[in-house]
Amino acid sequence: MTEDEPTREESAPPALSRRGLFGLAAGVGAAGLALGAGAGSAAGVAIGRSRAAEEASPVYPFTGTHQAGITTPMQDHLHFAAFDMMAGTTREDLRSLLRDWSYAAARMTQGLDVSATGAVGGSPEAPPDDTGEALGLPASGLTVTFGFGPTLFTADDGTDRYGLAALRPAGLAKLPAFLGDDLDPAASGGDLCIQACADDPQVAIHAIRNLSRIAFGRARLRWSQLGFGKTSKTSAAQATPRNLFGFKDGTANILSDDTQALADHVWVASADEPAWLAGGSYLVARKVAMLIETWDRVRLSEQQRIIGRDKSEGAPLSGGSETTAPDFDKKDAAGGLAIDARSHVHRAHPDVNDGIRILRRGYNYVDGNTDLGRLDAGLFFLSYQRSPVQFVTLQRALSTDLMNEYVRHIGSGVWAIPRGAKAGSYVGAELFT
Template identity: 80%
Template sequence: MDEAGLSRRGLLGLAIGAGAAGLAVGAGAGTAAGVAVGRAREREDAESAYAFFGAHQAGITTPVQDHLHFAAFDMMARTTRDDLVSLLQDWSYAASRMTQGLEVSATGAVDGSPEAPPDDTGEALGLPASGLTITFGFGPTLFETVEGEDRYAIAALRPRALERLPAFLGDDLDPAASGGDLCIQVCADDPQVAVHAIRNLSRIAFGRARIRWSQLGFGRTSRTTAAQSTPRNLFGYKDGTANILANDAASLDEHVWVAASDEPAWLAGGTYLVARKVAMLIETWDRVRLSEQDAIIGRSKGEGAPLSGGTEYTEPDFATTDANGAPAIDPNSHVRLAHPEHNGGIRILRRGYNYVDGNNELGRLAAGLFFLSFQRTPESFIRLQRSLSTDLMAEYIRHVGSGVWAIPPGARDGSFVGAGLFA
């Protein structure tokens, strides 16, 4: 890989800027520093490769990457069980290569016949793996269509908990941006690597499945490791402070992973994914005074500490009162309503992203949160979402897209994701 490759997406500009500043104060010093930073970043990116095969699918507890490309697919009409199995096999093979920084096949983008379309589209040639993870899921309609058709002889194996989510207060769902027989969550530290993965998996699916809807995301809104700092959402608040972390095995077993004692057996070691596209009324929020914003969230905008006092990681004290004797944390604040203390101890693993889809017809930002959560059962999310029916933040958001999928356990080396469903 040439050195220029490491500086794409603005890093080159930063390095050049550092070099120019160095020239102003001392010849060459800034340039050398910029190149050193760039080379260090290149090595770091190249080493960020996560195995596709394993007990659990990557992209759940993996350190949250900077970029997302999410896509929901529908199987094509008149496809067979064999078509579905072959698609999952082909996807798994391609994913196992791309996550290691390889092309989708041995012949790839340039080594095949010049008289045939290449196996790989080529836009990731020369780029490192960039922490790429590819996570596959099965929607309710894969098992049985809304008309009750069992297309692939798997209806009897549908998890009982895998049903279309109920309607929630504040829903304004677009059917064209909701649901899907299959889903693929792609995360990476380079947006081009993420887009390359979805593009090639979609191409591989030709004739068997097609994209129903997709979403690009940037700027993670959660963390899954203690080494990661807490990011901010587009309202400017730290998001995911109390998220379940990858090293918390007990909490993962209790709240995220499907157990061997759960039903069905083929899903043991897997989980359930809920995706919600949450439009934020950015311009309205930006006119709210800071003290009111804090009260709505239940945390300070700067430190991220609960309004009951302490630091970001201090546990909220909902009994604390202010100088007037009122609760320091509003009973209808987001923090209080979503807290496990008020939801039977329920916790979920969040993995969301910010998004901006340009402007809407009114000239306002079409932006918000692409919410992703993993939980042992969708009932956990449903209970939390119902608890938020009186959330003060509801005035400033709209849920416009939705979906739920069963996430199979990780594939064994040489096998494919979801193989247990067809055993």
């Protein structure tokens, strides 16, 4: 037994606590967490769940070569959260937090409460382990993805808080300033991040709410974002969704079955540095406010020129269908370029960016209204890539495209996404072995 394998006591904790809950060795996974008939609510089984709802709800395993929530078919809802470790915490505090989070996430992704006693199975005289708002709900395709920010390895003041500075990936650094940035520090960065995606918004919120409770005393919530209406697809079976500007978004996204593109552009290779990140990726998050009311007053032909695509079908303005490759040399009837060289499609295309591609996994958001009575809405952009350099290159190309008159980048962050947890271990275990 290695130090990363749980003891018998650890694999069956009586309740969720800070004392090293570490139950993945019990076989957390699609089958490993299935409980026998009669296990009851005390075992974390959701109350009142219908057989039909369970059969219709996808269930994704938490363990695996890669973390779920990257190539997983995109769900309809997102709750994203960034955390900072608390002052005075130790290396063991960080390690125990990752164990506890992994244990709870592995259960929730199977439609279970965060612990064996759960929301209603513990003492009535003590706070329950689980908040309970997901009782009766199926797993709803929940995935929980964890990431490590630059400041987890080296604090802003240069302090090596957890003895991890030597393991920091060379490319993991705060993103450079881009033209048009108007970033809110309170909605940017973070030592750790959690991406919870599900087809039911309450299931995604339940995941972040419980993981935040589990972090108490070790990490605090820095900022979070709710998202709805996916703005990309990750499988061929999914239709291309639309963003809040009304255009199809993510037509040429990398799909889950394109193993070569994933290897080339998304997954960190064993030959890359550092070795502990092999099989992982890098996540960039950008909160992009859309000037909805201004955009809505732009004539259709101009909207299409700005994007470079037809609004109805999503076809490039050079002709064809949505999936037709754009022809950037084709002329229109007036003799000009059919696709404007400053359009979003042209500036983002791999052909003009040294073949660079990224896997997009963004969501729409609406956070009410601004002080001026306008919609506080936009795109919560998420992308996975083998190196942050890919995003930086693309964003510099996009920083002068025509669409920038109608958007503002107000939040930002970058995190290293470790490989998936092995059965009997936890996400990020490679940092401590």
